[in-house]
Amino acid sequence: MKDNGRDLKEIVARRLEFFRKKPESAIYKPKVSSMHIEGLYTETTVREHLVRSDYGEAAGGTNKAPNPIELLLSAVGACIEAAFYEFAVHEGYTVHSLSVDVEGTLDLRGLFMIDDVPACFRDVKYTFTIETPDDEREIRKLAEKVVAHCPVVDSLVKPVSVSGDIRITKGRQ
Secondary structure, eight states: EEEETEEEEHHHHHHHHHHHHHHGGGGOOEEEEEEEEEEEEEEEETTTEEEOOOOGGTTTOOOOSHHHHHHHHHHHHHHEEEEHHHHHHHOOOSSSEEEEEEEEOTTTTTTOOTTTTTEEEEEEEEEEEEEESSHHHHHHHHHHHHHHHHHHHHHHHHHOOOOOOOOOOOOOO
């Protein structure tokens, strides 16, 4: 299947073979840079892309963009869709459409540091809809495998080390 002039099936096959032969080459270290613009609005550079984030007006923002937690949920949906599509094409399945609805439950007391409540999601639920003429059992099996190996989902499910530096500089007065 050609996608944007490229043969996705061949790209996936080459990557699978290469990563099996050279596992050290499979290490991926994405990096982004985010900058506060005004109020609760930020802009993050991801490769050559600009990702905007803001909060709704009721939360003190200007509603120019999704907030960071909504961006995390959108990453869950996008990761599931893209990974499924990639492997469905590689396996020779036909995909007419894909969609993922993602919803999370968050106790905002965690964000506001009230009552020692965790700031993380209590749960994240998705509904993955796949339109295909192919065998439902095979498609479900592939979808379950893809979700289990989606890096965004896996990063939410398994503990991950988060570390960093906090740098304070003298600002303008």
